[in-house]
Amino acid sequence: MAVPLKIFFVSPEISPFAKTGGLADIASALPKEIKNAGHDIRLFMPQYTVVNDRKFVLREVIRLKKLDIPFGDTRIHVNIKSSFLPDTKIQVYFLDYPPYFNREEFYVDPKTNRDYADNAERFALFCRSAIETLKRLHWHPDVIHCNDWQTGFIPVFLKTLYKDDDSFKNTKTLFTIHNLAYQGIFPVSKLKMTGLPDTLFTIGNSLEYYGKVSFLKAGIEYADLINTVSPTYNQEIQNDKELGFGFQDILKRRSKSLYGILNGVDYSEWSPEVDQWIPGKYDSKSLTNKIVDKQQLLGFCNLPYDENVPCIGLISRLVDQKGLDLIVKKFDQIMEPGVQFIILGKGEEKYQEFFTAAAQKYPQQFAAFFRFDNRLAHLIEAGCDMFLMPSKFEPCGLNQLYSLRYGTIPIVRKTGGLADTVVDFSTDEQKGTGFVFEKYDADDFLTTLKLAVHTFGDKKKWKGMIRRGMKQDFSWKASSREYIKLYTKLNKEK
Numbered sequence: 001m002a003v004p005l006k007i008f009f010v011s012p013e014i015s016p017f018a019k020t021g022g023l024a025d026i027a028s029a030l031p032k033e034i035k036n037a038g039h040d041i042r043l044f045m046p047q048y049t050v051v052n053d054r055k056f057v058l059r060e061v062i063r064l065k066k067l068d069i070p071f072g073d074t075r076i077h078v079n080i081k082s083s084f085l086p087d088t089k090i091q092v093y094f095l096d097y098p099p100y101f102n103r104e105e106f107y108v109d110p111k112t113n114r115d116y117a118d119n120a121e122r123f124a125l126f127c128r129s130a131i132e133t134l135k136r137l138h139w140h141p142d143v144i145h146c147n148d149w150q151t152g153f154i155p156v157f158l159k160t161l162y163k164d165d166d167s168f169k170n171t172k173t174l175f176t177i178h179n180l181a182y183q184g185i186f187p188v189s190k191l192k193m194t195g196l197p198d199t200l201f202t203i204g205n206s207l208e209y210y211g212k213v214s215f216l217k218a219g220i221e222y223a224d225l226i227n228t229v230s231p232t233y234n235q236e237i238q239n240d241k242e243l244g245f246g247f248q249d250i251l252k253r254r255s256k257s258l259y260g261i262l263n264g265v266d267y268s269e270w271s272p273e274v275d276q277w278i279p280g281k282y283d284s285k286s287l288t289n290k291i292v293d294k295q296q297l298l299g300f301c302n303l304p305y306d307e308n309v310p311c312i313g314l315i316s317r318l319v320d321q322k323g324l325d326l327i328v329k330k331f332d333q334i335m336e337p338g339v340q341f342i343i344l345g346k347g348e349e350k351y352q353e354f355f356t357a358a359a360q361k362y363p364q365q366f367a368a369f370f371r372f373d374n375r376l377a378h379l380i381e382a383g384c385d386m387f388l389m390p391s392k393f394e395p396c397g398l399n400q401l402y403s404l405r406y407g408t409i410p411i412v413r414k415t416g417g418l419a420d421t422v423v424d425f426s427t428d429e430q431k432g433t434g435f436v437f438e439k440y441d442a443d444d445f446l447t448t449l450k451l452a453v454h455t456f457g458d459k460k461k462w463k464g465m466i467r468r469g470m471k472q473d474f475s476w477k478a479s480s481r482e483y484i485k486l487y488t489k490l491n492k493e494k
Contacts, residue, residue, distance in 0.1 A: 005487050007034060007041040008141040010130050012123070012150035013106065014043060016086060017051045017094075019372070020106060021317065022263070022398045023148060023178050026229075028085060029266035033480035035090050039487075042139070044130050046101045046122075047081060047094035058083045058094060064136055069128050072193030076125060080133050095129045113349070120190035123215065127153040128194075135167050143487045146175045149184030152219030153194065156207070159222050160196055172490035174483075175223030177216070179395050180237050180245050181321060184215030210246075220250055224493070225486055227259040229396035230417035234260030236393070243393050261483060262420055263396040264476030270381070270402045277378035282407075284470035287463070290382065290407060297383030300376070301367035303340050310456045311340040312449075313384035313408065315377050315399055318347025318355075318370075323390030323413065328354055329442040335362050337453045342384065343368040344376055381406045386452055390437075390445050394418050400434070404469035409462075410434035411452050413445070421474065425465055426451055433469040 011027035013019055027043070034041045051058070064080035079096040095101065100122040109116050116122065131154065134141065146154050155173040162168050188201045191213050200207045206221045207213050220226055228234045236243045238251045238258070251258060268274065272290070273283050279296050280289025291307070298305045312334075316322045327334070328351070334341065343355055343366075355368040369376060381387070387403035389412045396417030400410040404421070412418040414436050425432025426448075435455075437448040456462055 003491075005039045005143065005484075005491055006139070006141040007031075007039055007487060008044065008130070008134060008139075008144045009034075009041055009147075010044045010127075010144060010151045010154060011147040012045065012126070014045050014085075014092065017045065017056060017092070018048050018106060022396070025266065025398060026178070026263055027147060029264065029269075029476050030480060030483065031085065031090055032088060032266070033264075033476040034484065035088065037480060037484060039484070041090060042141075043085065043090060043092040044133065045092065045094060046106075046126055047096045048106055049102050049104065051094060053081070056083050061093075064093075064133060067129065067132055067136060069125060069132055070195055071125060071128070072195070078125070078129055080129070080136075093133055095126055095133075097125065097129075100125060119184070120186040120213075120215075121193060123150040123184070124153055124191065124194050127151060127157060130154060131157055131162060131168075135165075138167075140167055141171055142491045144171060144173050145483075145487075146173060146219055146223065148176070148178050149182055149215040149219065151175070152184060152215035152217070154219075155222035155224070156196065156200075156218045157194075160200070172224040172493065173222070174486055174490065175219040175226050177220070177226065177228045177237075177395070180216070180228075180243070180247060181393075182216070183209075183245065183247075185209060185212050186215075188213055217247070217250065220247065220254060223257075224490055225257050225259070226251075226254060227261050227483075227486065229261065229263045230420050231260035231262065232419045233393075233395045233416035234258060236416060259482075259486060261479055261486075262417060262474070263398060263401070264479040265398065265401045265405065265474050267405065267475055270378075270405060272382055272406050275378055275382065277375045278382040280382070284407070284467045287407060287466065293379065293382040294384070297342070297379050298340070300379065301342055302363075303342075303367060304364060308457075309338055309340055310385040310453055311342065311383065312386045312388050312411075313380040314341075314343045314345070314388045315380055316343075316345045316347075316389075318343075318345050318351040320348075321392050323392055323440075323445070324348075324351050326390045326440075326442045326445045327388075330446045331358060333446055334449060335365055337450060339365065339453055341366045342380055344371070344373060344380060346370050346372065381408055384408050385456060386411055388449070389413070389418060391415060391418065392440055397421070401474045404433060404472050404474070407466040407470050409452065409465055409469065411449055412436055413440060414438045421472075425455065429461065431468070432465055433472060434465075 015024040280292030282289040394416040422434040424436035
């Protein structure tokens with residue numbers, strides 16, 4: 001093995017402590033593989049309200065109490081607590097500052113359904129606290145691995161306020177873009193409390209973005225290396241204006257430092273052989289219990305069971321990015337072939353209202369649940385026959401990977417990680433693992449879905465596709481090796 005490295009992994013959410021999406025799963029699964037490879041990795045995240053001290057056995061760390069953080073014209077005292085990632089020896093540090101993080105939701109005010117007005121201050125403090133925690137611990141990582149816009153100011157601080165600090169003279173940064181659509185853009189006035197020179201915020205300088213400041217741009221500009229979460233998405237955000245969200249020129253300029261690494265799956269949690277949340281365990285050699293899971297799922301949803309009626313699942317944020325507009329446009333036609341459809345997720349009010357009405361219109365075919373529900377998510381993956389992901393764009397996607405493992409045939413659009421992981425059955429029946437449509441168009445989407453429903457009637461072809469999908473290996477082992485290569489590359493550049 002190569003020389004063991006010290007990695008400080010910073011993320012705004014980590015499962016099982018706090019989760020709104022796939023980032024939390026990644027921030028839990030990837031460090032386990034890094035640790036298994038022999039490296040010293042420690043995690044850092046905010047202590048939100050849901051991170052209960054007793055439930056997760058958080059402990060105070062004497063030398064991390066009342067950590068003094070410079071913040072504008074004042075200083076803020078925070079506490080850093082400690083626990084372990086469940087069933088591991090991976091230490092997790094939590095930023096405890098109730099005025100900023102003791103809230104019902106992580107990023108959005110549920111009263112207004114808009115981002116918290118002080119998100120800039122909250123996550124600037126988060127970034128500064130991560131660095132100050134390392135100083136107080138006297139632990140000097142080789143790499144600080146930053147994830148998404150909430151961590152974007154860590155590379156900035158290291159190369160400005162801490163550039164002469166011996167604690168970090170050998171520390172490099174990797175910045176992972178999980179979704180370019182979330183950019184952390186705020187008025188310049190919001191960032192005065194960072195203590196950074198005003199020149200960095202002026203027009204044309206590294207932190208300025210169309211008259212404002214972007215945490216995402218900060219991470220891209222200042223990190224030593226950058227990566228996205230699939231090879232195709234890496235190319236899309238550099239070459240497609242729509243998917244580049246105004247950042248394509250910045251990313252192209254840094255293309256030699258930009259990599260695409262496909263996300264993986266934690267099969268200790270997401271695999272039907274061992275899944276603790278499903279009543280029937282099964283594998284590719286024996287699919288009998290998948291029927292048991294389907295019956296359980298439909299019973300929970302108050303939908304009738306019929307082995308000849310395909311059940312389609314969707315677990316997603318209910319937002320435009322996820323292709324919800326295509327579903328809405330063709331909803332009645334989707335219901336026509338005699339299918340069942342189950343949706344789990346939260347999001348825009350217009351979609352929740354539409355699906356609420358749809359459940360009343362199709363009580364024998366459709367059910368919708370507007371919440372985060374891990375148990376139900378696992379049951380949907382196991383009990384459905386197909387899984388729908390018609391995304392407008394998808395950096396990587398995890399649910400299509402879960403679906404392949406559960407023998408639940410994915411129906412996806414050819415974009416980002418979906419393009420990298422699902423082989424189109426209609427193009428190659430011998431290798432196909434799902435159904436893929438290319439153009440973001442409601443008619444193309446419906447045609448592909450109807451083809452999937454038609455193919456479901458051919459049990460021999462369908463079982464062959466199930467078994468091919470279940471044999472695919474998207475474990476974190478391969479992906480973690482790619483991250484370790486980047487860590488090693490950074491370590492050699494010291």
